[in-house]
Amino acid sequence: DTGVSQNPRHKITKRGQNVTFRCDPISEHNRLYWYRQTLGQGPEFLTYFQNEAQLEKSRLLSDRFSAERPKGSFSTLEIQRTEQGDSAMYLCASSRTRGDEQFFGPGTRLTVL
């Protein structure tokens, strides 16, 4: 399967713990996006990478959130000192060039107790 993959698929953590999610985009795609989706809502943009450069961050991305794409391939999203409000589905998408269709991974469902 050569689609976008995300790990883990599910994460349950206690409030105050740190969590890290991984996204592996489609191999020839140089653009990578992170979105967050809460129940009953459409996804909301969090951040965007072109190759290894993080070019845009949403105001939704507080100081507790950090994302990296060190070699322009896979990306990680870390949430420090998790809060119950961080509970959501975290989606990763990739595309080849600006304006091209974005292909989404299956998401990581985070539950903060």
Place this chain on the structure above:
Amino acid sequence: TQLLEQSPQFLSIQEGENLTVYCNSSSVFSSLQWYRQEPGEGPVLLVTVVTGGEVKKLKRLTFQFGDARKDSSLHITAAQPGDTGLYLCAGVRAGGTSYGKLTFGQGTILTVHP
């Protein structure tokens, strides 16, 4: 305030009926995508429309992009239970430096009863 207003939010119909989902905005979009999402999974791309007035068909699904590129619709003919799911419209705003980031509507939950 949603940049993309999607309606209706919920749609429950019988197998064989037709339906239309609308996606409206006051902003212009350079492209608009429609996705279908199953519970616990990521959105799956159905279609991309880029030209004002464009109409695309995908079997029983017909997608239309408004002439002014501010709105779109998804029409399903003779709905089947397998069409059940969350339908999302998403667009890339025209102009500026958006890096292709998508703005989503809030989604339409479609249930087709056998």
